[in-house]
Amino acid sequence: EKLNVSLAKQGVILTSTSPLDFSFPKNVQEIFAKLVESKVxxxxxxxxxxxxxxxxxxxxxxxxxxxxxxxxxFFQFLETISRIASKGSHSFVIGTDSLKRIKILF
Structure with a gap:
């Protein structure tokens, strides 16, 4: 309104305005940045x-x-034995139940 009074003295009538850019203080910009960062x-x-x-x-x-x-x-057992055997020279003794199971599978 003050702008209209000032311009009217010079013969200009202001009908409408639209802002192009907003500029916020540095601390407000930092708050916005922190807000976006926290959301991400x-x-x-x-x-x-x-x-x-x-x-x-x-x-x-x-x-x-x-x-x-x-x-x-049983397959987990075989995989574990294979992993242990691949790390060095080891001897394994497998019980007869395991041997029977191997014969059944193959």
């Missing part, structure tokens, strides 16, 4: 948490499947 970090943390939950659920389901399966346990 929160979204990343949420995605990581969802991934961890999905991984835990998958591992739980796999463990439940393996819990009662003797063949899977």
């Amino acid at each position: 970090r929160a979204l990343a943390d949420l995605e990581n948490a969802r991934t961890q939950v999905a991984t835990a659920r998958t591992l739980k389901n796999a463990a439940e499947l393996m819990k009662g399966d003797e063949n899977l346990k």
Whole structure:
């Protein structure tokens, strides 16, 4: 309104204005930057948490499947023996139950 009075003295009538740019003080700009950064970090943390939950659920389901399966346990046993054997020269003695199981599988 003060601008209209000042311009009217010079014979100019102002009908409308529209701002082009806003400039905020440095401390307000820093607050905006921190807000954006915290939102991005929160979204990343949420995605990581969802991934961890999905991984835990998958591992739980796999463990439940393996819990009662003797063949899977035996293959785990063979894999463990293979890992140990690959790290050096070792001798293994396997019981007769395991040998019977090997004959059945092959």
